[in-house]
Amino acid sequence: MFDSFDPLKGKMLRILDERGKVLKAGQKWMPELSDEELVDGYRAMVRARVADERAVSYQRQGRIFTLPTNIGQEASAVGTIKALRPDDWMVQSYRELGGVLAKGGTVKNHLAYFSGSETGSVHPGNPRLLPLSVPITSQVTHAAGIGHSIVYRGGDEVAITFFGDGGTSQGDFNEGLNWAAVYKCPVIFVCNNNQYAISLGRAAQTGSETLAQKAVAFGMPGMIVDGNDYLAVVAATRAAAEHGRAGKGPVLLEMYTYRMGAHTTSDDPSIYRSKEEEESWLAKDPLIRMKAFMVERKLWDEDKEEALRKEMGAECDEAMREVENMDPTPVEDIFRYQYESMPPELERQMQDYKAFLAWKESR
């Protein structure tokens, strides 16, 4: 597949057009997906969308802190993870809620994290999912190491990692992709090109015409995928995973998409982009497209949509309530996880702080 989509020739993998019709050129690449799988994938995208929308409103209500959303990028987040196996590793940045949930994460833990609790960094049952990574692109090196470990142990899992268009400018982009290519680590590097790094537009981020072509620097395949096309995302990820499992090393996928929301709830996109631009992308919403495809196939209808959104909304509200009822972070938890066993000085600091709390109480 990668040979057929040379980014230097401006090729992009697309299967659905914007109205959800299978493109002629896309038919060939249509991934095999059962009806259940299609429904499952679509439901997962809606779940992420609803969770994001609710989270934004919780944030506005002052119930959680600043957070980024995945809105507009659900096809990439969900499609990639759905194309992989549970024993594959996911190394996220911070804008892949759809993938996190698909990987086994919970809305509750997501909300707990953005309510300021470390307990939300990880998820029940400990899926192979690293905590979100704040320093841009640093996480791609972790995926390289996980891939290295897989090769060392002779496994056939893969690692998938996500970063943004802005992330390609960091040093770790070079170091991480190079490592994976040298040791032929089974890593899928997913660059979610959502056209912005906070306020900086894609064109000002780098001189290269596409991001996928950066793969040339590492001697690995690189491909542009319509990141708003769930089926294209699944097809590309499957191909990349096969490539990795076959011992052929890493792949770079540029998911061409759009950050429909603000960078985070603290951001004001009106400063740096036009309403017209935003509106032009509304029609490309990955959910609209997939829904049309599903409706056409009689797998989906408005009633189901409404029911699903209601169900998901209730799940979120319930999760939010649970998070609000969580106990505050115990003092001990600030100290006990820094090392396997608490060094004496840390123990002293904790005891002194507890003594202070008691003193304060007694004043």
Add this chain to the structure above:
Amino acid sequence: MFDSFDPLKGKMLRILDERGKVLKAGQKWMPELSDEELVDGYRAMVRARVADERAVSYQRQGRIFTLPTNIGQEASAVGTIKALRPDDWMVQSYRELGGVLAKGGTVKNHLAYFSGSETGSVHPGNPRLLPLSVPITSQVTHAAGIGHSIVYRGGDEVAITFFGDGGTSQGDFNEGLNWAAVYKCPVIFVCNNNQYAISLGRAAQTGSETLAQKAVAFGMPGMIVDGNDYLAVVAATRAAAEHGRAGKGPVLLEMYTYRMGAHTTSDDPSIYRSKEEEESWLAKDPLIRMKAFMVERKLWDEDKEEALRKEMGAECDEAMREVENMDPTPVEDIFRYQYESMPPELERQMQDYKAFLAWKESR
């Protein structure tokens, strides 16, 4: 020129063959050089070679400390700088003695540096030449900044910077080249692919087939040049400089060459490479090739060669003697250059240290 040498097609710019004959395919690219310029260039290469050879023997005699040499890479070092103007900026790593001398540096200061004196970091008259840079590839970002400054001021100078094959794996490679490409800075990025990064062979350094192709990641031209061919180096650098001066931005040149000596005088290449390999490159020595070309043109002969080497040897021996007669680093010099004016604590440390020296003296 860059269009004609696509690294993805394995193309390399060569003008001379290994016996110093102009290649048919090379004729077209032959740089205009007067006889004087040719002699001047060749002399500069020999000067660097002799200085390196002497330095190694001084090191063996315990007269200077560990140092790297430029042996085998003189065409790249000298040819690049000779192709540029005095008001262009040179940002070196540590293996470009030929270029440093061509830029106006002195053998004496070079030897002073490797005798352990900071005074050797800079050169008389302060040419536009930054001190050598030890942290691999860090310097390419400085060249990007200098290029930025040139653009800002509307000048038509260029900046040239050097790094190794190993250097392409560092994060700063990505960050520096990207910056220069985004702001169209007139920077010539010269990657001296001398096949080794200390003990690590080129093939194990990165998955990409060539280093020049990494330019694709930045949307800048990249070209492989026979780095042992002085004329090719001059031609390529001139083209790159023109590109930069015309406001078209940076270029990446991969100089395909060989580190004929050890990594530094502390290194033992026999651990990681074969005698046969080393010998196979002897015939490709850039000096042999250029000399043959010059002899053929009647610009050079053995007498001149002998006289030149003697002259250069004497220059080096004289420089070494001068360095050995240098005053030791004054105590003040350790403190006075850290800040524009000495902070009180540093002043205190200096006074205390002087008091200690007096105490020690008096004991």
Add this chain to the structure above:
Amino acid sequence: MPAMNLVQAINNALEIKLREDEDILLFGEDAGLEGGVFRVTQGLQAKFGERRVFDTPLSESVLLGAGLGMAVTGLRPIVEIQFSGFMYPAMNQLVTHVSRMRNRSRGVFTVPMTIRMPYGGGIRALELHSESMEAIYGHVPGLKVVIPSCPYDAKGLLISAIESNDPVLFMEPKKIYRSFRQDVPEEAYRVPLGKASVTRQGEDLTLVAYGAMMRVASKAVEQAAKEGTDVELIDLRTIYPLDRETVLDSVRKTGRLMVLHEGPKTFGVAAELISIVNEEAMEYLEAPPQRVCGFDTIMPLPMGEDHYMPTPERVLYAIEKMKAFAE
């Protein structure tokens, strides 16, 4: 005299210097068009154009590296690092080049660069958005490290920083970016680097703080006064070079030293101050110096943050302990 908050005072200093000197460029991630995520540089691109004030690719190492390249050609870059927690990718440039260039080139090449970055906790932020690691930078030879605590100082210190021919790391206490206003002269003025200020005279104890912790300190000191302890409060203002004399003079008077900072306690700024006082004025110490600091842990996420951040009460608690010693 207009009343300005910290953000306005910094913006004003930047505007004055940008207007005055064409060799000054200002850049950083999102620092141009939108004026930075905290809007500290708001309006500057509009005033000075995209050549002078610009957004950069997302790459901190080259932010400093390119800044150095500009500086050696005679420009005076002002670089913004979006949060101090994102300085680490640029650490190599900072430690091995920016801070060393003058010394290693024997003064031939200099780096008159100002690096601004918001630091510190208390704003309920994400991971790595609340760091306070000034001690690390203070330990790097060749850097000056400055932390203002109020609008007036911020403007004067920043102008001094920009005019310094040495690289200055200017750490901005984001917690108090918009907390309060002060009268700030419209014209340029300088607050010298390396000079602490005694913001309150007192007899019983010397409390040294800086940055956002000065607000905490002030509250504590007020309360302490009510409870009968007369605290002398010193705003350190510069982490390196430290103003030894102001601290020493004060401790010689009060006989007691307490240091307050957000950063982790061990190997923190407080330790150096205590050591200086030991070396020069130990005989004046009437009780063991006290440190009120962050813990030797990472900054907790918001739900635990209030435990981590020093409070006026923690200062009062430490004062009480100190008094207990005297008895």
Add this chain to the structure above:
Amino acid sequence: MPAMNLVQAINNALEIKLREDEDILLFGEDAGLEGGVFRVTQGLQAKFGERRVFDTPLSESVLLGAGLGMAVTGLRPIVEIQFSGFMYPAMNQLVTHVSRMRNRSRGVFTVPMTIRMPYGGGIRALELHSESMEAIYGHVPGLKVVIPSCPYDAKGLLISAIESNDPVLFMEPKKIYRSFRQDVPEEAYRVPLGKASVTRQGEDLTLVAYGAMMRVASKAVEQAAKEGTDVELIDLRTIYPLDRETVLDSVRKTGRLMVLHEGPKTFGVAAELISIVNEEAMEYLEAPPQRVCGFDTIMPLPMGEDHYMPTPERVLYAIEKMKAFAE
């Protein structure tokens, strides 16, 4: 019992652990085939193969980042940074991931990684090959920082480091890599992390040092004994967590504290030790603690190096100053 130098003792520890545990991988720039530029890992690739012991591309950030990725899957990477002056490009991985992963993931993901790097001056090396910046790393929450001073300790500490489930930065005093030999048992043994050792009992003064400075300290102490001062010498061995008790016990006995290290004085390790003693045993101090340290400058090139590196004479000079105070 074979006599080993520091290099041999470290190599031996690595060999023992590599043999014992298939989850241990060792890698770094030139660390495989040629056994590192100091030949510390010599022979290990031949013994354990290229899968276990390997050379890497020239990229420190991914050395640590990939190491973290391996670690979260259950491997136990041993990473070599060629010189401590080349840690800075990896600083982001070190500070924001390696040292934090356990805490931020509430113990679910851990990083049992050992990072070895030669540090320190006195070998007439190039720029950035002589750094001694342990204070910076000690200030980073979540790291353990270990510095051996002799072959016996090096082996035992390194085995403890590799077995630690926390990341350990193991700094090797390259100046004494081959300076002397010691009897070192062939089998595995452990020297615990976080425990200092009293290498000489004394009554008059406590001298704390570590790494290569222990040799300087020993010489000074011998001479001091001849000149009538009975010094108690403590080898700190671990920079974080610091062994407070050993230092405090000693100072309670001697009433005097001196700290010796190569790194810059300001915000250095000495400051923390002095502060600890202040907090816990101030009343025992009979004279101001003394610091014998590197200057607040970068390490000079070899011609100036001897001025920078602390010597036994500088320790003796400080002892004399301390005595003068008592009088």
